[in-house]
Amino acid sequence: MKFIAKTLEGLEEILAEELSEMGAQDIEIWKRAVAYTGDKMTLYKSNLLLRTCLKVLVFMKEFSVENEIDLYNEIKKIPWEDYLSLEDTFAIDSVVNSEKFRHANFIALKAKDAIADRFREKYNQRPNVDTQDPTLKINVHIRENIVTLSLDSSGHSLHMRGYRKHSVDAPLNEVLAAGLVLMSGWDKSSPMVDPMCGSGTILCEAARIAGKIPPQSPDRTFAFKKWKSYDPVLWEMVCDEAESKINTNDIPSLLGYDLNQKAVQVAITNIGEAGLSEFIEVEKEDFFYLEGSQNIMLIFNPPYDGRLKEKDVLDFYSFIGDKLKLSFQGCTAWILSGHMAAMKNIGLRPSAKKSLLNGSIPSLFCRYDMYAGSKKQKWQDMYPQETAKENEKKN
Numbered sequence: 001m002k003f004i005a006k007t008l009e010g011l012e013e014i015l016a017e018e019l020s021e022m023g024a025q026d027i028e029i030w031k032r033a034v035a036y037t038g039d040k041m042t043l044y045k046s047n048l049l050l051r052t053c054l055k056v057l058v059f060m061k062e063f064s065v066e067n068e069i070d071l072y073n074e075i076k077k078i079p080w081e082d083y084l085s086l087e088d089t090f091a092i093d094s095v096v097n098s099e100k101f102r103h104a105n106f107i108a109l110k111a112k113d114a115i116a117d118r119f120r121e122k123y124n125q126r127p128n129v130d131t132q133d134p135t136l137k138i139n140v141h142i143r144e145n146i147v148t149l150s151l152d153s154s155g156h157s158l159h160m161r162g163y164r165k166h167s168v169d170a171p172l173n174e175v176l177a178a179g180l181v182l183m184s185g186w187d188k189s190s191p192m193v194d195p196m197c198g199s200g201t202i203l204c205e206a207a208r209i210a211g212k213i214p215p216q217s218p219d220r221t222f223a224f225k226k227w228k229s230y231d232p233v234l235w236e237m238v239c240d241e242a243e244s245k246i247n248t249n250d251i252p253s254l255l256g257y258d259l260n261q262k263a264v265q266v267a268i269t270n271i272g273e274a275g276l277s278e279f280i281e282v283e284k285e286d287f288f289y290l291e292g293s294q295n296i297m298l299i300f301n302p303p304y305d306g307r308l309k310e311k312d313v314l315d316f317y318s319f320i321g322d323k324l325k326l327s328f329q330g331c332t333a334w335i336l337s338g339h340m341a342a343m344k345n346i347g348l349r350p351s352a353k354k355s356l357l358n359g360s361i362p363s364l365f366c367r368y369d370m371y372a373g374s375k376k377q378k379w380q381d382m383y384p385q386e387t388a389k390e391n392e393k394k395n
């Protein structure tokens, strides 16, 4: 079987690493997705265990078309009765990136007609469409004149882990938070701190990674559980194996701070929902008053609140750089931000930089190693590529 794991832009490589560790074969990195092969067990593991995956699609067929009639005919040829009974329901999700085919909704309608007509001609009846909770969700992806058909095995997006009952302004997507922790190279045994933790997403994902706790609950409603091909015995085996690997003794000290009392409350509630209260502590504290200690890793996304004046945001990030230099010598900090000018103002030389999309916002995730005598530096020296791009834009 061939699968397509969808992800956020910038997390493709880390997802490919997760897949390789899981034993997937023929891994190919695409834009916002990773393709791979495996069997039904790979499919079940992918849904249960991948932390940086939004959806797992099962590849069905690829073909070229010149027009909507070709598309209708090709889809109608597929033996849909092998996948759906008359009592089942289906839905079509279409993504179109083509000069020839411009309207995703029209493509979805054509695909739906092809399936419905095949059933009507065979049985005089057809399964109904249910866009909310279908038995089978079919993905039609058109790039130029190439159509890729796949089945959505996940259902609800896998970023919805189920623990985030409340959130603060600008919470991180759980898949992105897990990606940040995995990309940071955190050794999973040193203490980790999110000093501006908001709803606690980074901390929850970090604790689960350290304790090998699967990102999804086995009881979650995955789409593949409604399929004719669902194998509950195999699923149980996969879940049992994953459970046997959990080791919460491995979770090191995880600490969160936030200036805002409401955020602290929200984080504590979410951490409780995730069953992680005994591993993560959250306190109301201002980052600028924290006492640093050696050898900790900080991962955080500071705000760049639209309500603040630009100068205040720039100053805030400059103070973050000063504070890191002053109180966190011997530590590593990773900062995610979509405010490039503010990132410049941190004024420390990043030892690693990753470009990501946070929602639709192009962002940088930068690593700073604080050692005795870390100096603030000029932006132009630290970010040569970004500076060249800016100069190009100006000219």
Ligand SMILES: C[S@@+](CC[C@H](N)C(=O)[O-])C[C@H]1O[C@@H](n2cnc3c(N)ncnc32)[C@H](O)[C@@H]1O
Pocket: 167, 168, 169, 170, 171, 172, 173, 195, 196, 197, 198, 199, 200, 201, 202, 257, 258, 259, 260, 263, 285, 286, 287, 288, 301, 302, 303
């Ligand atoms: C963008 S949010 C973090 C979102 C978080 N990663 C999540 O997933 O929910 C930034 C947080 O920083 C907090 N914050 C702002 N200034 C702070 C400071 N000086 N010390 C501690 N927290 C601060 C805000 O209250 C806010 O909750």
